[in-house]
Every structure is written in structure tokens, then in C-alpha cells.
Amino acid sequence: MQADDVLSILAVLRHADIDIWIGGGWGIDALIGEQTRQHRDLDLKHRTDQESAVMAALDDAGFAETLDWRPVRFVVTDPHGREIDLHPLTFATDGSAAQASPDPEHPFVYPASCFVTGTIQGITVPCLSPEQQVYFHQGYEPADHDRHDMAQLRQAFGIVTHF
Numbered sequence: 001m002q003a004d005d006v007l008s009i010l011a012v013l014r015h016a017d018i019d020i021w022i023g024g025g026w027g028i029d030a031l032i033g034e035q036t037r038q039h040r041d042l043d044l045k046h047r048t049d050q051e052s053a054v055m056a057a058l059d060d061a062g063f064a065e066t067l068d069w070r071p072v073r074f075v076v077t078d079p080h081g082r083e084i085d086l087h088p089l090t091f092a093t094d095g096s097a098a099q100a101s102p103d104p105e106h107p108f109v110y111p112a113s114c115f116v117t118g119t120i121q122g123i124t125v126p127c128l129s130p131e132q133q134v135y136f137h138q139g140y141e142p143a144d145h146d147r148h149d150m151a152q153l154r155q156a157f158g159i160v161t162h163f
Helices: 003-015 024-032 048-060 130-136 144-157
Strands: 020-023 042-047 064-069 073-077 083-091 097-099 108-110 115-120 123-128
Touching: 003 020, 003 042, 003 048, 003 115, 003 123, 020 024, 020 130, 024 042, 024 115, 024 123, 024 130, 024 144, 042 048, 048 083, 123 130, 130 144
Parallel strands: 020 123, 042 083
Antiparallel strands: 020 042, 064 073, 073 083, 083 097, 097 108, 115 123
């Protein structure tokens, strides 16, 4: 997944008036303001109540569902192999959100303050805060790209990470 791909996917979703936020590696690169590594996919958070619009817009753009782990997440892929990992969020009136987790008693929590912006190729994009990125990079054995991403956050923001 290249930066131009990310921007074109975001344009499709914005054109459909869909609220999204970038997470994962591209979200970290957006916070940094430059691409620091290659990315296999694009992680996007979206409003649960906009899921049918998300699917319609991405279907029109040539994406088809290839993995269904709802309510936690699902994946769509296009014929060129571009992959989007989608995470539905349910928002509260205070602007915070929750995402279902494999353990229904402990959903993933998104404080209102975690919805921020970054840049990709100089274009402002919605993404998750450094603190929220660290929150999601814990409780598992990190891969090399995870270590790279956390090092980027430590260097750019002086933030403490788990690895």
C-alpha cells in the first residue's frame, strides 16, 4: 500500500461523507508526517452506523470483503491486492468510542482526545493519537515493523512504549 493509494482511498470515503481515522502503520507515519516504512495494508476506523456506506463506497472502488471477524474487524481487498483492515467504532455523546474486542466484556476504548490529524504527502488526514497507537501495540509479541513504529513514536513524541 503506497501513499497515493491511501490518499485515493481516503478521497473515496470522504466523497461519500464517511468519517474515518487511520490507525496502524500508516497512522503512525501520518503522525510523523512522512512514510518511514513499507505498508502491507491500511487500517481504518469508522463509525459503526456508517458501515453500509463504507461497504458501498469501497465496493464501487473495486474492493470486496475477504475476511469477516465482525464485530471486531473485517478486511476488504481490491484486484490489485490493496488491503484495508476496517474497525467499526460506536461513539458516545462525549466523543469517545468503543470497538468490540474478542472479549465482549472488555471492548477497546478510544477517548475523544485520541482522534487527531496527521499528514500524508503534505495532506492533512484523520488519524489516531500517539498514545492510542501505543495502547494498541501491547499485549502481543511485536514484529519488526511494530518495533520500528514504536521507535518512531518515541523519537518524534518522547512517548513511552511497551517495547
